[in-house]
Amino acid sequence: MSDEKQQVSRRQFLNYTLTGVGGFMAAGLLISPIRMAIDPVLKESSAGDMANVGLSVDDITEEPQRIDWTIDQVDGWYESEVNRAAWVYRNENDEIVAFSPVCKHLGCVVSWEGSDQHPNEYFCPCHDGRYYKDGTNVPGTPPLAPLDEYVQEVRDGMLFLGEPKPRGEA
């Protein structure tokens, strides 16, 4: 301690070195369990995946049109291709709307103007359920809820659809 220039003693130097090296070793040991613990957070959810349905936004008109596409679905043991369908049109506010064609009554497939007696409506062939153009169920017909609407996104002029979501009261 006689020399003022000696700021780090041998003991301090060894302490620093050991702490540093020990820290690295501890970090090396811990990194895998930590990565494993937070893995579910980092994983991309497949449920929220949007699928390109092969329809350009320019081709969407005021007249609902049916589009079909397939998605890969992992269902327990096996992965399978599932067919999806939607009725897509542009509403008065120039917004794109994509309805799921599944009837809210018992799940048949509805079609736009599916019945000659009911123009300008979605029609369910099973029990004559009907929906207006905006997807709202026609009162007095079997369905009790409006058609589900797909989560949608437009990327590079193409329409991407996700999962159908029940509509809130609109």
Added chain:
Amino acid sequence: MKWRKADLQTYVQSKEYIDTIVLPLVPFGIANDEESKKAAIQSEMITLLSHELEKELTGRMLLAPHYSYLKSADKQTEIARMNMWAAEMKEQPFKHIFILTFDPSWKKYEKELESTLLWLPAVQTGELNSKEMHKTVREQVAQMVELIRAYWQ
């Protein structure tokens, strides 16, 4: 609805809405190599078709499990058995019973059946998973939906 637990629960709750049952016929026979291959294609096709049809009309029809029969079996015995199935279905009550088949040999016995026989000409060329096949199946299903709806009215 399909023949599975979840769908049956819905069926039991809404019996009054479901008055149609579809029974796909599947031939079986392994004695002749060519014949058995044909039977297998028919089975695959009918599974595909009936599932697509079920998807369109879920809310009003029940898809029964496949009825399989030996190609070489005596048709009269099979018809008696099929009529037993039909009798059971009618009690539920299912008003419309459709039998779906690609096998033309049933057509001759149509009158003896206590259900409606829908014979379809089999499409046996091309790959089952190809785009064209999807289109064909979809068109065929659309026409079957039309036909079944005609019976409903």
